[in-house]
Amino acid sequence: MLHAEGLTKSYGDLAVLKGVSLDIRAGEVVSIVGSSGAGKTTLLQLLGTLENPDGGKLLIDGIDPFRLSPKKLAEFRNTSIGFIFQFHQLLPEFTALENAVLPALIKGKSQAEASKAAMELFELLGLSHRAGHKPAELSGGEQQRVAVARSLINQPRVVFADEPSGNLDSHNSEELHKLFFDLRDRFNQTFVIVTHNEILANMADRKMVMKDGMIF
Numbered sequence: 001m002l003h004a005e006g007l008t009k010s011y012g013d014l015a016v017l018k019g020v021s022l023d024i025r026a027g028e029v030v031s032i033v034g035s036s037g038a039g040k041t042t043l044l045q046l047l048g049t050l051e052n053p054d055g056g057k058l059l060i061d062g063i064d065p066f067r068l069s070p071k072k073l074a075e076f077r078n079t080s081i082g083f084i085f086q087f088h089q090l091l092p093e094f095t096a097l098e099n100a101v102l103p104a105l106i107k108g109k110s111q112a113e114a115s116k117a118a119m120e121l122f123e124l125l126g127l128s129h130r131a132g133h134k135p136a137e138l139s140g141g142e143q144q145r146v147a148v149a150r151s152l153i154n155q156p157r158v159v160f161a162d163e164p165s166g167n168l169d170s171h172n173s174e175e176l177h178k179l180f181f182d183l184r185d186r187f188n189q190t191f192v193i194v195t196h197n198e199i200l201a202n203m204a205d206r207k208m209v210m211k212d213g214m215i216f
Contacts, residue, residue: 001024001060001061002158003023003057004021004023004046004056004057004058005021005056005057005058006019006020006021006056007053007057008020008056009039009046015213016039017043020039020213021056024158024190024192025190026157026188026190027188028191029184029203030204030205030207031208032194032209033195033207033208033209033210034209038210038213039210039214043194043210044194046058049076052066053066060157061080063076078107079156080158082150082156082158082159082160083161084144084147084148084161085162086162086164087167088135088146088147088167090146092134093134095131095133095134096127096130096135096138096146097132099135099150100121100122101114101118101153103150104117104153104154114153118131118149118153119131124186127145140167140169140172141168141176144165145179148183152189159189159190160192161194163196164176164193164195165195165200166195173199173200177197177199181203
């Protein structure tokens with residue numbers, strides 16, 4: 001469902017990606033590992049359409065997102081791609097529920113529809129009793145589960161996670177890792193996860209290693 005061919009990316013004279021090619025199947029959990037500076041986060045940003053490649057080709061379910069107009073690309077990103085970041089990126093002035101529904105509201109769902117979908121996810125994630133709490137009132141693990149709900153609210157084709165357990169203690173990391181596989185089994189969800197956590201990396205269906213801007 002995701003095909004990348006010869007992706008390149010440079011910043012000035014620094015070549016970060018040097019022709020990355022990969023294929024990821026629907027319902028697959030793939031980890032990407034490598035030392036700092038190997039190009040992992042840059043690759044994730046390109047795959048997630050947050051940045052444009054200098055060269056190469058990307059298809060997500062047969063669609064080349066970089067051929068879309070800026071408006072269509074924003075719509076595609078909102079409906080087809082989910083993101084989970086290390087530091088949650090929750091809006092502090094909003095409740096857990098208000099954070100989770102934002103992508104659905106942007107998509108055009110009503111408040112009632114979006115809240116219903118979010119509460120169903122919160123039930124699955126064990127967050128129903130925390131829906132009205134703001135991020136500062138939640139534990140790190142709870143904040144990350146809110147971020148997971150937000151990433152899934154529009155039933156995206158693929159979820160990209162950048163060091164999702166990097167800011168969690170060992171217990172919450174383990175719970176989050178199990179959650180990814182539960183979600184894959186329940187929804188046939190595809191996950192592409194950049195991580196330094198070897199336990200999570202080795203749990204994945206496939207582990208890809210990045211070195212010097214290349215996949216091995």
